[in-house]
Amino acid sequence: MLLVPARGLSLEGVITDPELLAVRVAELYYDENKTQDEIGGLLKITRWKVGRLLAQAREQGIVRIEIVHPRARRLPVERALRERFGLADAVVIPSGQGEGDLQTRVGQAAADYITALRPVPRTLGISWGRTLSEVADRLEQGWATGVTVVQINGGVSLNRRAGTAATTAAMIAQKANGHATLLPSPAILERVETKEAIESDRTVAGVLELASRASAYLYSAGVANQSSVLVDSGYLTPADVDELVRKGAVGDVVGRYIDANGNIVDPGLDERTVGLGLDQLRNAKVSIFVVAGRAKHDVARAIVTNGLCSVVVTDEATAASLLDLDNEQVERKP
Amino acid sequence: MLLVPARGLSLEGVITDPELLAVRVAELYYDENKTQDEIGGLLKITRWKVGRLLAQAREQGIVRIEIVHPRARRLPVERALRERFGLADAVVIPSGQGEGDLQTRVGQAAADYITALRPVPRTLGISWGRTLSEVADRLEQGWATGVTVVQINGGVSLNRRAGTAATTAAMIAQKANGHATLLPSPAILERVETKEAIESDRTVAGVLELASRASAYLYSAGVANQSSVLVDSGYLTPADVDELVRKGAVGDVVGRYIDANGNIVDPGLDERTVGLGLDQLRNAKVSIFVVAGRAKHDVARAIVTNGLCSVVVTDEATAASLLDLDNEQVERKP
DNA sequence: GGAAGCTCTGCTCATATGAGCAGAAATACC
DNA sequence: GGTATTTCTGCTCATATGAGCAGAGCTTCC
Numbered sequence: 001m002l003l004v005p006a007r008g009l010s011l012e013g014v015i016t017d018p019e020l021l022a023v024r025v026a027e028l029y030y031d032e033n034k035t036q037d038e039i040g041g042l043l044k045i046t047r048w049k050v051g052r053l054l055a056q057a058r059e060q061g062i063v064r065i066e067i068v069h070p071r072a073r074r075l076p077v078e079r080a081l082r083e084r085f086g087l088a089d090a091v092v093i094p095s096g097q098g099e100g101d102l103q104t105r106v107g108q109a110a111a112d113y114i115t116a117l118r119p120v121p122r123t124l125g126i127s128w129g130r131t132l133s134e135v136a137d138r139l140e141q142g143w144a145t146g147v148t149v150v151q152i153n154g155g156v157s158l159n160r161r162a163g164t165a166a167t168t169a170a171m172i173a174q175k176a177n178g179h180a181t182l183l184p185s186p187a188i189l190e191r192v193e194t195k196e197a198i199e200s201d202r203t204v205a206g207v208l209e210l211a212s213r214a215s216a217y218l219y220s221a222g223v224a225n226q227s228s229v230l231v232d233s234g235y236l237t238p239a240d241v242d243e244l245v246r247k248g249a250v251g252d253v254v255g256r257y258i259d260a261n262g263n264i265v266d267p268g269l270d271e272r273t274v275g276l277g278l279d280q281l282r283n284a285k286v287s288i289f290v291v292a293g294r295a296k297h298d299v300a301r302a303i304v305t306n307g308l309c310s311v312v313v314t315d316e317a318t319a320a321s322l323l324d325l326d327n328e329q330v331e332r333k334p
Numbered sequence: 335m336l337l338v339p340a341r342g343l344s345l346e347g348v349i350t351d352p353e354l355l356a357v358r359v360a361e362l363y364y365d366e367n368k369t370q371d372e373i374g375g376l377l378k379i380t381r382w383k384v385g386r387l388l389a390q391a392r393e394q395g396i397v398r399i400e401i402v403h404p405r406a407r408r409l410p411v412e413r414a415l416r417e418r419f420g421l422a423d424a425v426v427i428p429s430g431q432g433e434g435d436l437q438t439r440v441g442q443a444a445a446d447y448i449t450a451l452r453p454v455p456r457t458l459g460i461s462w463g464r465t466l467s468e469v470a471d472r473l474e475q476g477w478a479t480g481v482t483v484v485q486i487n488g489g490v491s492l493n494r495r496a497g498t499a500a501t502t503a504a505m506i507a508q509k510a511n512g513h514a515t516l517l518p519s520p521a522i523l524e525r526v527e528t529k530e531a532i533e534s535d536r537t538v539a540g541v542l543e544l545a546s547r548a549s550a551y552l553y554s555a556g557v558a559n560q561s562s563v564l565v566d567s568g569y570l571t572p573a574d575v576d577e578l579v580r581k582g583a584v585g586d587v588v589g590r591y592i593d594a595n596g597n598i599v600d601p602g603l604d605e606r607t608v609g610l611g612l613d614q615l616r617n618a619k620v621s622i623f624v625v626a627g628r629a630k631h632d633v634a635r636a637i638v639t640n641g642l643c644s645v646v647v648t649d650e651a652t653a654a655s656l657l658d659l660d661n662e663q664v665e666r667k668p
Numbered sequence: 669g670g671a672a673g674c675t676c677t678g679c680t681c682a683t684a685t686g687a688g689c690a691g692a693a694a695t696a697c698c
Numbered sequence: 699g700g701t702a703t704t705t706c707t708g709c710t711c712a713t714a715t716g717a718g719c720a721g722a723g724c725t726t727c728c
Contacts, residue, residue, distance in 0.1 A: 669728105670727105670728095671726100671727095671728090672725100672726085672728100673724100673725085673726075673727095674723100674724075674725070674726085675724070675725090676721105676723075676724085677720100677721085677722070677723090678719105678720095678721090678722100679718100679719085679720085679721100680717105680718090680719085681716105681717090681718095682716090682717085682718105683714100683715080683717095684713100684714080684716085685712105685713080685715080686714085687710105687712085688709100688710090688711090688712105689708105689709085689710085690707100690708095690709085691706105691707085691708090691709100692705100692706080692708095693704100693705080693706070694704080694705070694706080695702100695703080695705080696701100696702080696703070696704080697700100697701085697702075697703090698699105698700090698701085698702095
């Protein structure tokens with residue numbers, strides 16, 4: 001025993017099976033940092049063949065290269081989304097199992113996105129909710145300077161977690177040394193007349209005017225079900241939501257319920273909803289839609305496929321759903 | 335909407351956090367196949383910095399490159415084993431979860447190894463057991479030509495799965511167009527005298543002589559517990575094994591029980607065991623030890639750390655155990 | 669059996685990349 | 699506050715690598 005430790009004799013020599021050969025080549029290249037030339041010498045093949053084998057191994061997925069980091073993104077998926085839906089941009093983070101809450105990571109991604117956004121928006125129109133609040137939290141102090149933040153849909157004062165909406169707007173503004181303009185109105189009113197009256201009030205009209213001229217929008221969406229914040233806040237009854245769902249509602253954007261085709265489900269209700277219209281989002285140059293989680297796949301699809309946003313920030317599973325790459329159908333059946 | 339789809343504006347511009355920067359660089363390089371130069375342009379840094387960031391990302395494990403294949407190996411671990419224990423060679427396969435039985439994959443690796451072994455052994459001494467049988471199965475027809483296979487320890491005729499030992503040897507030989515020489519003797523005899531008598535028998539002596547001059551050995555090891563094949567076959571009683579364990583036995587190599595230091599546990603018993611001695615394995619130029627599975631970590635350690643083999647073929651978890659990289663201690667405590 | 673296609677091979681050459689180095693910047697230390 | 703030491707930067711240059719191509723070897727189809 002105690003031979004001179006050779007350099008792993010087992011790897012030299014001729015391998016016939018081409019797949020196995022690709023595996024050995026990949027190991028020597030990626031694990032042992034050998035040059036393609038050295039590998040060629042070792043395995044008795046030309047260095048060009050080594051190169052080709054390596055390319056093949058990557059294509060076939062024998063070599064898997066993964067970027068593991070809480071703030072990692074999925075560039076190829078982003079590109080697919082941009083191309084498929086004609087988006088100006090897309091941000092997709094891995095859905096990865098344990099590593100931190102999905103909502104938080106998507107929030108972080110959205111925060112990063114608006115921080116890097118050029119030109120810096122002078123006025124940023126935002127919705128409110130759990131997701132937006134997360135984005136606000138994740139924004140860094142001084143993420144921009146002098147940005148005016150304006151709410152684009154009615155507030156949620158009745159809510160138990162009252163003030164969240166206001167806090168979100170205020171925090172985003174404060175962290176950019178700007179100031180927030182709140183929309184002092186309920187989200188949905190009982191009568192059209194009241195809605196029209198409040199909209200024509202100087203203060204409200206001014207805010208809406210400001211909102212409609214914002215240089216960028218940042219918003220999320222709600223799911224059409226009992227647990228919606230709009231139910232929670234008393235704007236709608238559980239029965240109302242059931243009715244909306246029956247009519248095809250998949251969720252709400254800035255308080256407005258849409259179906260899978262991106263159309264308003266209940267025009268009567270919509271008439272009583274205060275805030276930016278869907279078309280204003282649709283025609284906006286920069287409208288950033290932030291969405292995370294399985295529950296929101298349907299709304300997300302309605303929004304993205306119908307051009308309501310120009311940028312989407314989401315998780316990989318949602319992106320896959322948008323691209324029809326998932327097998328949700330299969331999963332749903334049983 | 336329907337802006338001209340830009341190329342992902344979100345990635346351009348300045349990033350301050352150096353780790354995040356490394357992540358973005360890695361994504362552009364590995365996911366988007368951009369050149370370091372292009373990435374530099376995009377992120378406003380020099381291409382050398384991109385290169386350095388990339389190297390750093392690999393070191394820190396942000397970029398993880400994995401070779402996924404049933405026959406993949408763990409070259410860095412193999413090297414560690416060679417260096418640490420002065421082995422001539424080592425073969426380590428990933429322990430990976432689902433993909434096929436570990437035993438089978440280690441068997442395959444051992445089969446690959448002896449197939450590629452140069453110079454081709456004229457005589458190959460083998461032990462028998464579940465592991466060796468697996469190796470025999472995995473060998474390809476024509477893996478070598480004209481190899482004489484010889485058993486190096488007593489057979490297992492009493493066994494219910496009688497003939498396994500013989501079949502293993504025969505199959506390995508047949509697949510190399512060679513022939514097998516069996517050791518026609520029990521593994522352990524009741525009296526020393528009988529053992530000496532049988533060893534001096536012309537036939538047996540001839541086989542042992544042949545075995546001791548084999549150009550390579552291939553063997554596995556057993557665990558010292560009730561389920562040992564030696565108990566199964568009736569050579570030892572469960573009580574015998576308990577006693578051996580009490581004396582420090584961790585397992586058996588070619589029928590001989592050793593402790594953690596690689597020493598014979600019970601010289602009396604050893605005297606009655608027919609087959610190659612431990613020193614002959616230790617001094618052999620090529621002695622290949624094949625071992626797989628959690629249960630055998632202790633025997634494996636006894637064999638490898640005490641120089642009983644010159645080559646080890648095993649799974650990653652066992653290798654980690656040999657290198658003290660595991661936290662078995664922690665796991666065992668509770 | 670032979671031509672037409674196909675894949676596979678080894679090559680040239682342009683490009684991408686890493687090692688190594690000297691100066692710049694940042695940090696630690698007196 | 700200044701100097702020593704470390705880390706970081708942008709560079710030159712040698713090397714490693716991929717694209718593209720022409721010929722070899724293979725299959726396929728009449």
